Amino acid sequence: EVQLVESGGGLVKPGGSLRLSCAASGFTFSNAWMSWVRQAPGKGLEWVGRIKSKTDGGTTDYAAPVKGRFTISRDDSKNTLYLQMNSLKTEDTAVYYCTTETSYYYMDVWGKGTTVTVSS
Amino acid sequence: SYELTQPPSVSVSPGQTARITCSGDALPKQYAYWYQQKPGQAPVLVIYKDSERPSGIPERFSGSSSGTTVTLTISGVQAEDEADYYCQSADSTHVVFGGGTKLTVL
Numbered sequence: 287e288v289q290l291v292e293s294g295g296g297l298v299k300p301g302g303s304l305r306l307s308c309a310a311s312g313f314t315f316s317n318a319w320m321s322w323v324r325q326a327p328g329k330g331l332e333w334v335g336r337i338k339s340k341t342d343g344g345t346t347d348y349a350a351p352v353k354g355r356f357t358i359s360r361d362d363s364k365n366t367l368y369l370q371m372n373s374l375k376t377e378d379t380a381v382y383y384c385t386t387e388t389s390y391y392y393m394d395v396w397g398k399g400t401t402v403t404v405s406s
Numbered sequence: 407s408y409e410l411t412q413p414p415s416v417s418v419s420p421g422q423t424a425r426i427t428c429s430g431d432a433l434p435k436q437y438a439y440w441y442q443q444k445p446g447q448a449p450v451l452v453i454y455k456d457s458e459r460p461s462g463i464p465e466r467f468s469g470s471s472s473g474t475t476v477t478l479t480i481s482g483v484q485a486e487d488e489a490d491y492y493c494q495s496a497d498s499t500h501v502v503f504g505g506g507t508k509l510t511v512l
Binding site for chain 1: 407437439441443447448449450451454455460490492494495496499500501502503504505506
């Protein structure tokens with residue numbers, strides 16, 4: 287069974303940092319494009335960014351609101367995806383979902399999400 | 407930046423047909439995708455590449471495309487279909503979501 291399990295969420299002060307992890311199982315992680323999608327309380331879905339598989343260059347892309355502050359990385363030996371979030375703002379408060387992303391740029395498998403709250 | 411526009415809400419009685427639209431300038435050139443999200447749950451893909459249905463998704467869910475508008479159609483709506491629905495496409499390499507439509511089953 288394909289499974290994505292996020293962890294690392296919590297409460298952090300504005301300007302702080304947090305690293306989210308996503309443990310993958312049930313598929314060949316190293317071949318997968320992986321993404322993060324977030325959802326602020328009561329709001330819609332917002333794509334955060336993606337990392338391609340190493341065979342497709344391992345490149346990253348980010349949404350404008352997080353570019354320069356967030357970094358997506360992967361450890362294929364551990365089947366784990368990461369989201370390093372720096373210079374956090376209150377508007378980054380959201381549930382963060384880990385997803386697999388196809389080469390057609392859509393998300394086909396989603397984790398259950400982890401909650402990040404940025405507040406003083 | 408590229409935007410996808412959905413109606414905030416759609417209401418339908420059980421057994422009727424619900425249609426949720428999504429408009430965007432790039433939709434004639436890019437595929438659209440649809441996700442269903444129930445309260446407290448992660449989204450689930452219900453339509454991909456405009457009109458394809460993933461395995462396990464009921465046949466009452468269908469998608470279509472015409473010009474700058476794509477439509478998710480739910481035929482014979484059931485109470486369990488009450489949820490938020492999001493369209494999604496891509497602007498070059500960036501993923502874009504619509505604002506979401508709340509489907510209420512009366």
